[in-house]
Amino acid sequence: MNPSVAIAASPAPGPSLGSAARAQLERDLRLVWRRRGDALQPLLFALMVVALFPLALGNEATVLARVAPGVVWVAVLLAGLLTLDNLFRGDLEDGSLEQLLLSPVPLAWLVAQRILVHWLVSSLPLLLLTPLLAEFLQLPRALLGPLMLSLALGTPLLSLVGAVVAALTVGIRRSGMLLAVLALPLFLPVLVFGAGAVVAAGQGLPWLGAIYLLAAGLAALIVLAPLAAATALRIALT
Amino acid sequence: MNRLILWFNQTGSPPNFDRFAARWTPWAFAIALVSLAIGLYGALFEVPADYKQGESFRILYIHVPAAWMSLFIFVVMAAQAIIALVWRIKLCEILAMACAPIGAAFTLITLASGSIWGKPTWGTWWTWDPRLTSELVLLFLYLGVIGLYNAIEDRRAAARAAAFLAVIGLVNVPIVHFAVNWWNTLHQGETIRLIGPSKMDPSMMWPLLATALGTKAWFVGSLLQRARVMNLEQETGKAWVGQAMGDASRED
Amino acid sequence: MQVVKIDYVGAAYALFALVLAWDYLAPRLRLARFKRDRVLRSRRDQARRDAAGNRP
Numbered sequence: 001m002n003p004s005v006a007i008a009a010s011p012a013p014g015p016s017l018g019s020a021a022r023a024q025l026e027r028d029l030r031l032v033w034r035r036r037g038d039a040l041q042p043l044l045f046a047l048m049v050v051a052l053f054p055l056a057l058g059n060e061a062t063v064l065a066r067v068a069p070g071v072v073w074v075a076v077l078l079a080g081l082l083t084l085d086n087l088f089r090g091d092l093e094d095g096s097l098e099q100l101l102l103s104p105v106p107l108a109w110l111v112a113q114r115i116l117v118h119w120l121v122s123s124l125p126l127l128l129l130t131p132l133l134a135e136f137l138q139l140p141r142a143l144l145g146p147l148m149l150s151l152a153l154g155t156p157l158l159s160l161v162g163a164v165v166a167a168l169t170v171g172i173r174r175s176g177m178l179l180a181v182l183a184l185p186l187f188l189p190v191l192v193f194g195a196g197a198v199v200a201a202g203q204g205l206p207w208l209g210a211i212y213l214l215a216a217g218l219a220a221l222i223v224l225a226p227l228a229a230a231t232a233l234r235i236a237l238t
Numbered sequence: 239m240n241r242l243i244l245w246f247n248q249t250g251s252p253p254n255f256d257r258f259a260a261r262w263t264p265w266a267f268a269i270a271l272v273s274l275a276i277g278l279y280g281a282l283f284e285v286p287a288d289y290k291q292g293e294s295f296r297i298l299y300i301h302v303p304a305a306w307m308s309l310f311i312f313v314v315m316a317a318q319a320i321i322a323l324v325w326r327i328k329l330c331e332i333l334a335m336a337c338a339p340i341g342a343a344f345t346l347i348t349l350a351s352g353s354i355w356g357k358p359t360w361g362t363w364w365t366w367d368p369r370l371t372s373e374l375v376l377l378f379l380y381l382g383v384i385g386l387y388n389a390i391e392d393r394r395a396a397a398r399a400a401a402f403l404a405v406i407g408l409v410n411v412p413i414v415h416f417a418v419n420w421w422n423t424l425h426q427g428e429t430i431r432l433i434g435p436s437k438m439d440p441s442m443m444w445p446l447l448a449t450a451l452g453t454k455a456w457f458v459g460s461l462l463q464r465a466r467v468m469n470l471e472q473e474t475g476k477a478w479v480g481q482a483m484g485d486a487s488r489e490d
Numbered sequence: 491m492q493v494v495k496i497d498y499v500g501a502a503y504a505l506f507a508l509v510l511a512w513d514y515l516a517p518r519l520r521l522a523r524f525k526r527d528r529v530l531r532s533r534r535d536q537a538r539r540d541a542a543g544n545r546p
Contacts, residue, residue, distance in 0.1 A: 186406070301502070351506065
């Protein structure tokens with residue numbers, strides 16, 4: 001045998017992180033686009049939740065204005081919670097989730113793209129809808145800024161934490177309620193600081209501290225949550 | 239050290255653990271009952287009434303050990319969970335899952351006794367201050383671990399998933415502990431310290447130490463008891479289970 | 491007022507005892523059920539074997 005022939009060629013390198021991310025994003029966005037009607041449902045849900053409160057609490061502007069930050073926060077939180085179940089379920093049902101687990105690209109990186117799409121599709125429209133929701137609840141104009149800021153930082157946090165729980169429960173049949181029950185205790189700190197910041201701003205108290213805490217949490221979870229979700233997927237599927 | 243590791247390895251095998259648990263459970267409960275009896279007797283009859291709160295402060299001797307246990311058990315559960323996830327030791331999976339209902343029970347006692355104590359002291363059954371809220375979240379986390387464990391059919395996969403949840407939930411434990419330092423809360427601050435002087439008069443302290451010891455011993459007994467049953471259930475097809483059960487299943 | 495506060499104490503202590511009693515009994519009931527299930531199962535298996543043995 002000719003000794004100059006290489007005995008073993010090195011394996012072809014896998015796709016780069018960038019191209020894998022782009023492929024994942026394109027796929028997920030295309031899937032969402034094909035069912036774009038479904039993407040409107042969280043918006044309608046949040047609108048209806050917000051509408052429930054004036055009907056239940058009465059029409060007084062002062063009462064509504066006082067509860068407005070919390071109600072908007074809860075409406076956005078619940079709307080995001082309801083969409084978490086679909087994060088991995090579609091891929092589980094057609095087998096592509098197992099293919100993702102086998103991918104040469106780190107699973108956490110792919111999961112991060114999935115979470116990004118989830119936030120873009122379910123929370124970003126809600127964020128844009130927030131001024132309308134705030135108006136329905138007679139939120140004072142001055143508080144709209146703090147509210148949008150707290151939601152802008154809080155909703156990605158909710159998506160990240162929710163994704164970990166969604167990954168953990170992915171194989172369980174009819175896990176919707178269980179997912180909510182497991183995710184809500186982990187959502188509570190985000191809600192406390194997010195809504196609390198707006199309430200504090202309304203009372204003239206310092207409120208940026210809570211915002212900084214949310215930002216710090218977001219910085220940490222952007223790295224940790226995809227890793228945790230990837231681990232949870234492996235645990236749930238093996 | 240080698241003897242210790244050897245002992246762990248041997249006791250960790252299912253039939254050995256069954257014998258170990260069956261043997262030591264009664265002792266643990268005996269110690270627990272004696273300690274609790276001494277502590278609660280002291281709490282009710284020996285200790286003088288508090289000059290500000292009167293008789294209701296005697297609830298402290300239930301509330302504080304229960305609160306300590308609610309946090310301690312979560313840490314033990316998470317430690318077992320990490321071992322179970324990393325090394326996949328079946329017994330650690332069982333021990334972690336057995337911790338959850340006991341921890342939930344102590345958390346419930348903490349919340350309820352605290353609520354009962356709060357009514358005469360603060361005038362309210364409940365308030366959403368950080369310590370109470372985070373303790374309530376702790377209860378939800380325990381129930382979540384139990385719920386997730388029960389939702390998956392395969393026992394080992396279920397234990398691994400619930401164990402992961404327990405590890406994630408561990409972040410709540412320091413929040414509960416430090417809540418009274420980080421926020422302005424209605425709940426009183428640190429009175430008892432592990433290291434350094436405590437602010438409680440020794441004449442009032444000793445029943446607390448007795449009930450604290452009693453609840454710890456109770457936890458050991460209950461953990462062994464629950465883990466033993468789970469171990470038997472999961473190994474039920476094996477020959478050693480038939481022998482251990484005195485061949486009650488065979489009727490000749 | 492004093493009597494009312496002792497009732498609070500009694501309620502707390504009773505709750506403590508009840509929860510611990512549940513914690514003690516639940517695993518024991520489970521073990522009893524486990525043993526009974528094994529006995530019933532072996533009876534069913536025995537009956538099945540007898541029936542199979544009696545078939546020509």
